[in-house]
Amino acid sequence: MSNYQTGLDFAKEQDANDTLSGYRNLFHIPKDQHGNDTIYLCGNSLGLQPKATKNYINQELADWAHLGVEGHTQAANPWLGYHEFLTNNMAAVVGAKPIEVVVMNTLTANLHFMMVSFYQPTDSRYKIVIESDAFPSDKYAVESQLRHHGYNEKDGLILWKPREGEELLRYEDLEAILETHGHEIALIMIGGVNYYTGQFFDFKRITKMGHAHGCMVGFDCAHGAGNVPLNLHDSGADFAVWCTYKYLNSGPGSLGGCFVHERHAHNNKLNRFTGWWSHNKETRFKMRDDFDALPGAEGWQLSNPPILSMAAIKASLDIFQSVSMEQLRQKSIHLTGYFAFLLKQLGEDVIRIITPENPDERGCQLSIQVKNADKTLHKRLTQAGVISDWREPDVIRCAPTPLYNSYQDVFYMVERLKEIVNKPAN
Incomplete structure (x- = not known):
């Protein structure tokens, strides 16, 4: 798709039409210091916790408590296999x-x-x-x-x-x-x-x-x-x-x-x-x-x-x-393409994406170089509520993950990056 648009309304429209958007509700989204959802783009380092995980583990803890060694064959999910x-x-x-x-x-x-x-x-x-x-x-x-x-x-x-x-x-x-x-x-x-x-x-x-x-x-x-x-x-x-x-x-x-x-x-x-x-x-x-x-x-x-x-x-x-890799891949291609489109609006003199431009040659991660930036930029981005990943010497890795990231996540990430780039640190 090449008809991406820059405004927030476009991101909201894409989220409203996204048949996978409900999967976000299955995950715990980390909060910032004000209690707001962070923009979590770090699934390439550590994926978010499904809300159901605690129940799955608690089931095994309960069977261990009640059954001891017999849990190998008698647990709700027998441990032996x-x-x-x-x-x-x-x-x-x-x-x-x-x-x-x-x-x-x-x-x-x-x-x-x-x-x-x-x-x-x-x-x-x-x-x-x-x-x-x-x-x-x-x-x-x-x-x-x-x-x-x-x-x-x-x-x-x-x-x-x-x-x-x-x-x-x-x-x-x-x-x-x-x-x-x-x-x-x-x-x-x-x-x-x-x-x-x-x-x-x-x-x-x-x-x-x-x-x-x-x-x-x-x-x-x-x-x-x-x-x-x-x-x-x-x-x-x-x-x-x-x-x-x-x-x-x-x-x-x-x-x-x-x-x-x-x-x-x-x-x-x-x-x-x-x-x-x-x-x-x-x-x-x-x-x-x-x-x-x-x-x-x-x-x-x-x-x-x-x-x-x-x-x-x-x-x-x-x-x-409950969702195929093909479905996730289609959203990933669209979401990452939108991300790349917004980043390019900042100008090639500011941003360089080193990840392949061809979506068939990349996953959901975009590796971003910001001109004349060091790890201070990543720190400021984190303080702005964007959880991404820094890799030496000068790359910020961001992975909009189709299971739980939204188009609005991507929009707001680029807006905050733009603000940081245009406002030098004190």
Whole structure:
């Protein structure tokens, strides 16, 4: 849509016509010092709490109090297989088959578990490709895997870099890396939506490129799950990992998720770390049987499910069950396009958006550079009731999240930013 308008009436009209506007009422909106709703544009860092989350957790607390250990089989939501309550809804969110998805552990732990299986270096093929400005924990994780296998991380790590004077990555540059080093590369591991620029990568294209050169391919979808349609199964990726506390609104530090493509579901020859929750459910409690891996992503679990964290995830996923990723994506494209339109009214000499202009190449996050600004600008924006996110050296990340953000949120955010830019700090 290109017929956006600048006035408040337009924002109010869009909210009135938004079929998803009612979802905002399902979330707690943080208040400012005056008791007014903040403009919360930080779902890319920590999603808001669904109002139902407390009841979901209280149910498990009550069953624990009343049933003790019997809650594993007699709770309203029996704990023994609690992770299975999350599987179908999570699979729908990330575009996977249920056999390909499991909720377990936390993000970087899951990345390591996946690399145990899908990073299998040899003397001639041991290098790993990541984007040059990957989230630091991804870089730390792959470097430590290289060291663990006896390789020098400086030699073993290949960075996919933007060109001089650019922030965004080009696929032809990744292809050039593969043409030159493909025979040496064991793994391509890319952040599906870059945390800094907001660039949303073409998973299928990258996977096809990697597989053509004999590489395993995985994605860190921390900034993608619940934000964009990931279509993990159709992408052909070997694996993916993600957290649930950003766009999936499960609470700080909550569990993550793993995807393992269906073609690996029954491959028991894949090296993996194992535990009793990845063992055949029929014989798990016989305790003395040899290990018998479950098929699919469940076969990468180690331990029994942490119920209280999973209850919070269930509360959020039950909301996602009632609205499709396609519906959320359509609103996101429109809402973020409106946001970009308003920001551009401030002038290119004031504002620069480094996130791709093409909506197919971004999620709901816009990464904004304000000319001659430092973190003081972000502090003033926070004081004005706008909750966003600062990333060094000079970027404000804002994510109008379609589940709970409104067009009026976006309008007022830009109005407050304009006022701050036009009124220098004392």
